[in-house]
Amino acid sequence: MGGRHTQLKGWRGYRERVEILAFVIGVALMVVGLAVSIALHELGHLWPAKKFGVRVGQYMIGFGPTLWSKRWRGTEYGFKAIPLGGYISMAGMYPPSPQAARRDGRAAGGFFATMVQDARDANDETLHGDDDTHVFYRLPIHKRIVVMLGGPLMNFFFAIVLFSILLTGIGVQTATTEVARLSECVPTTSSTECTDASPAAPAEAAGIQPGDVIVSIDGEPVADFAAASAIIRSSPGEQLTFVVERDGSEQTLQVTPATIQTEVTAADGTTTTQEVGFVGIGPSVEYVQQPIWAGPQMAVQNVGAVAGIIWQLPAKVWQTGVDLVTGQPRDPNGPLSIVGASRLSGEVAAADSPVLNRVAGFLSLLASLNIALFVFNLIPLLPLDGGHIAVALWEGIKRLWAKLFRRPPPKPVDATKLVPLTFAVFVALLVMGGILILADLFNPVTLF
Template sequence: MEGLIMAAQLLLGLSILVGLHELGHLLTAKMFGMRVEQYYIGFPPKIFGFRYGETEYNLGAIPLGGFVKITGMIDESLDTKKLSEEPKPWEFRSKPAWQRLIVMMGGIIVNVVTGIIIFIFLTYKYGDTYIPRDEVLENGIVAYDLGQEIGLQTGDKILKVNGEEYVKFSDLTSANVLLADDAYYTVERNGQTLDIPVPTGFLDKFSDKEAARNFIQVRMPFEVGELVEGGNAEKAGLRVGDKVLSVDGKPIAFFHELRDVLAEKKNTTVMIEVYRSDNSAIENQVAEPVTLQVDVNENGNIGFYQKPQIALGRTEYTLAESIPQGTSDAFNIIWVNVRAIGKIFKGEVSASKSLSGPIGIAQIFGGEWDWVRFWRITGLLSMVLAFMNFLPIPALDGGHVAFLSYEMISGRKPSDKFLEGAQKVGMVLLLGLMTFAIFNDIFKAFF
């Protein structure tokens, strides 16, 4: 079922983005009087379609892209039959270079605008809830395997990242931090201040979807939250609001300590000491701890959800504030991609671990349908799609933009034969990249 939900979210997200991208080309082409023969979401074979005016609108069975066919344009269809004839007034090739440039930029512009609108809406609607830096300094971190690998330790209090103070915990694991040159954390450990460098290529470790939770987390003081109905904790008499003090005599202050102890006590019975603020009926009497005998199941659980005892930060945005913030968040995605590609070319980041195809993107959406998460990822993909399409690779919009820019600057138009050859080379490159991405996804998923 999770696989179906992942696939459904991927198909819906890509259909929206590809449909809007191609609509950008269609509308700008029609604006300049160009004839648009076909508009496709997906690739043939056709599932269904209809004709409106001069244009046939279709939904294709292969949901990995889309296209518009503009009369007189050398595109992925490689339909060059009419190029030997004199250009007609409604053809792409008969229009001024600046108009053709706007048409080729139309899809990219629409994707950028779409991404910005999505992030503005999410910012305005949901604001930002986060773990503040003060809580990190108060409680310290839990260092899991990846954190320990670079030298972090549980209990460290991270003071700065790359020499700068941060605002929220998520800043510590942002792509901007991990992509920085000579990145490092400044921590307080046992009264000493230390710099912990982030090794070159460490971002490769985050190619696994479980990597982020295997890096660092804030140590969480907690109390007992919701009880699992009929679970061992409920049967033993644990109550909502209880604060766990110890397990079999081992002191417990944070949730990860409880989890680690219970993992060692699978299929056994433990003595859990809790503080219960209402366990005394005598006014002004100091409450005594309550000791309960609780069975631990085979998964190391006893049947309750933690209620973290930390003060979360919350930022609300007005619509006026959401516009610059959402726009900044959207363009930051492009900046991260630029830096990531630079790292790949430098050999500091592995292409095989950084690039994802349809399977990897579907896994990012996740196996549960969460509309906030769906739109956040769709907004991210919209900006990535705009960036990737702007790359000066033949067969991408950016390839056409490069040739048109050359034409406008030099005053000389590349020959149709050259453009046809460049289109073929670009298609081979793109098909090779897509094949690599798909097989890379399969390899990462199963090996």
């Protein structure tokens, strides 16, 4: 007895170690997936910028100290220690500083004026004189928009690829018409356990066997288990004719669904008790590959869902902070930090399920993360890509207005004046990110 107990204890310890290792691998995979997503995002900026002749000084993945870098064709490519972001440095993101500002050196006027001048000084260092043509701010409006839109679009296209692999390559788990198991009895409102007094389940009593494939019910062909279940649930107490395929031949069986009570939740959230039919069959589940357009459709649907979260982001982060302080369960559909996404990836990797299920779960998480990067970066506020797009559009409107009224072309928009707003947005994002990280550490959303 003692030896068996020791064996069981050793087996449990082994399984715990395997689960921990799988969890760590899942987290590492999400970090790598995030790094790839960031690399693609920055590549989406880099390629059109170079194509349009803009000088790009650096292409970096991560922040902090540089781990590795190599200069190639005028651009330094490298990796930094903290893989939580990335950037490219383009020459002349803004017009040169006004001559007065150059003469005066550091601007007077306090903290924000100093920030504006610091931004101008840093920008001026990337310019090779006022006649430099290989700079971002001299690009036509549409080319500037293409450069800034390239990053988010790369995340969107990457999400389409991931969703396509998930839905078309692997498929969607679907309950089929093949019977996998039978219930022994009819459940009651008070108990789901079978006793000697429990009535036998109609399917078993009618002679249905595991492995049977349901062809039709009452003359109506059924393509999947959902169709069969709909007919059964709507026919309590009514005899139904089942045609099943068994060992290559069709058999006809008479099945009368038992009547059970079940709770049904309506679209408005109200719950009612209804009588439905029950025969006691459990379907087999298999991956069913979806059409090639299913991946793009899923990506578009996710854009709408994420946009709904982003639109309410401050309120949702506030509620997440309240739930963290009060210990209340978090909204499972609320925002997550990269810590939360990595934790979910670890849970998927450590789940007691087939490997294909875990791969599908990871692909779904990474694709959703890229949709979030796509939507978030389109917010029309600096320092996000959407902010630079908004600046370019504003300059385009000013130029169009001048052209319509035959006025001289306006000067390029000096976005360095928006540095105080950019700083406020950065601080807000930092605070919200900090709250989400703390919540993901101490009040996490879990899958299981």
